[in-house]
Amino acid sequence: MxxxxxxxxxxxxxxxxxxxxxxxxxxxxxxxxxxxxxxxxxxxxxxxxxxxxxxxxxxxxxxxxxxxxxxxxxxxxxxxxxxxxxxxTMRDWRRMSGTWRQALQDRIENLTKLRDQLDLCIGCGCLSLTDCPLRNPGDIKGKSPQII
Amino acid sequence: MxxxxxxxxxxxxxxxxxxxxxxxxxxxxxxxxxxxxxxxxxxxxxxxxxxxxxxxxxxxxxxxxxxxxxxxxxxxxxxxxxxxxxxxTMRDWRRMSGTWRQALQDRIENLTKLRDQLDLCIGCGCLSLTDCPLRNPGDIKGKSPQII
DNA sequence: CATTGACCTCAACCTTACATGAGGTTTTAT
DNA sequence: ATAAAACCTCATGTAAGGTTGAGGTCAATG
Known part of the structure; x- marks a missing residue:
């Protein structure tokens, strides 16, 4: 071709x-x-x-x-x-990529939050604590894990 | 039980x-x-x-x-x-979570880079340009796409 | 004009990360 | 003591995102 x-x-x-x-x-x-x-x-x-x-x-x-x-x-x-x-068109592209940028931004923020929590927990030897934020993340819905 | x-x-x-x-x-x-x-x-x-x-x-x-x-x-x-x-032990946990933190950090940085490139390209209506960074990202190895 | 590479379709297979259900056993509760 | 709830294994299914191969056609090249 x-x-x-x-x-x-x-x-x-x-x-x-x-x-x-x-x-x-x-x-x-x-x-x-x-x-x-x-x-x-x-x-x-x-x-x-x-x-x-x-x-x-x-x-x-x-x-x-x-x-x-x-x-x-x-x-x-x-x-x-x-x-x-x-x-x-430029407009088409801007609209779409703008939406995608937001999705990307949300992902980045989630991961950043996780990273910061991980930092805290690395410091404190956490995960044994009943209120460790990593153990019951807010973004997981449904039946939440019990106190461990 | x-x-x-x-x-x-x-x-x-x-x-x-x-x-x-x-x-x-x-x-x-x-x-x-x-x-x-x-x-x-x-x-x-x-x-x-x-x-x-x-x-x-x-x-x-x-x-x-x-x-x-x-x-x-x-x-x-x-x-x-x-x-x-x-x-x-605390040491065990720190070693492991430290590695994971790094993996997470790498992911965050990749996504952030993508976001910033997307920002540039949203502004310029890019993707038609042969040198658009989004079209040939550095992190994809192998045969790179030709000039479009 | 014959051959070889590029295409075509369709079905089957692959990996990751589980969920579902059948058919049978064990525990727990009443 | 018996029924119900919880477990067991093993096979099969699901969803995403493709890849691979068989069997056959099309097109570019010497």
Whole structure:
């Protein structure tokens, strides 16, 4: 693939293999993403997948969101609000990445809280104490552990 | 269970059900942890699991380590350095939790870096740029994505 | 124009971290 | 003493996020 190019020298359409090479994910991952509704493209006369160049950005966005800790289904929902074949506008991108930034921030704060509690407990040899914050974290709901 | 108690009124040995109730994990999780070598106990005459009270601390430690992002096999390895039937000493606990603290800290730093990059890219409408740090993060090794 | 590499689909498999249920035994409570 | 609650083992299921392989087609190249 990557033969027909635009005047800028960039290929107009991409095969799965092209996308795999350039995005850093495998072909099977692209197939998988397609079954999960995360990416889409069209087929050529021979039933092979062809993608517009915007797929590359889309895959990059998916990977970033994964790094931020989102599940593929959350990512799919977020991507639903973006145009699929066309590159997203600045506004589109800001809205989505803003939400993701917040999710990331929440995760960071949770982990930081855990780290600080761990620091306290490393100091005090804790975990034997009935009121150790680490033993009954506020973010775990349901039947809480009894006094140990 | 929880009938025979010490003079302090605390039960001397615990059944799986007791441990489940008091630690906040299910019985099947305890079975599972046993198959994975994370916890152990002994059996009574009727082949039922019995645990010393120190199991409670052990399970608490496992859950904390999970929150910090460690896998069960990593946790198992770390726990190997602790006594199983006896409560760990302060030194034991400090060594282990110190390592975990570091792992946690690394995770926090990675996520923070990602967040900051995301902030930059939210501002600039990035991801179209060939040198966007989000598109080729330093922490992903191997064949890096080509210029998009 | 034949070959080889790239694609196709579909099913099965993998890892992590458990949950569920069947069929049978042991404890506990009345 | 008996019923109910709790346990036991072992097999199977679940969910996420893919990977692998078989069997067959398509396309780029000498």
């Amino acid at each position: 990557e033969k027909r190019t635009t005047k800028s020298g960039l290929p107009k359409e991409l095969s799965v293999g092209d996308v795999a090479r350039r995005s850093g994910v495998t072909v099977s991952t692209l197939h998988f993403y397609e079954t999960k509704g995360l990416v889409s493209g069209y087929r050529n006369a021979g039933n092979q997948r062809r993608y517009p160049r915007s797929i590359l950005r889309r895959v990059a966005v998916i990977r970033i969101a994964q790094r931020a800790g989102l599940s593929l289904s959350e990512i799919r929902e977020a991507l639903k609000t973006l145009p699929d074949g066309r590159p997203p | 929880e009938k025979r108690t010490t003079k302090s009124g605390l039960p001397k040995e615990l059944s799986v059900g007791d441990v489940a109730r008091r630690s906040g994990v299910t019985v099947s999780t305890l079975h599972f942890y046993e198959t994975k070598g994370l916890v152990s106990g002994y059996r009574n005459a009727g082949n039922q699991r019995r645990y010393p009270r120190s199991i409670l601390r052990r399970v608490a430690v496992i859950r904390i380590a999970q929150r910090a992002g460690l896998s069960l096999s990593e946790i198992r390895e770390a726990l190997k350095t602790l006594p199983d039937g006896r409560p760990p």
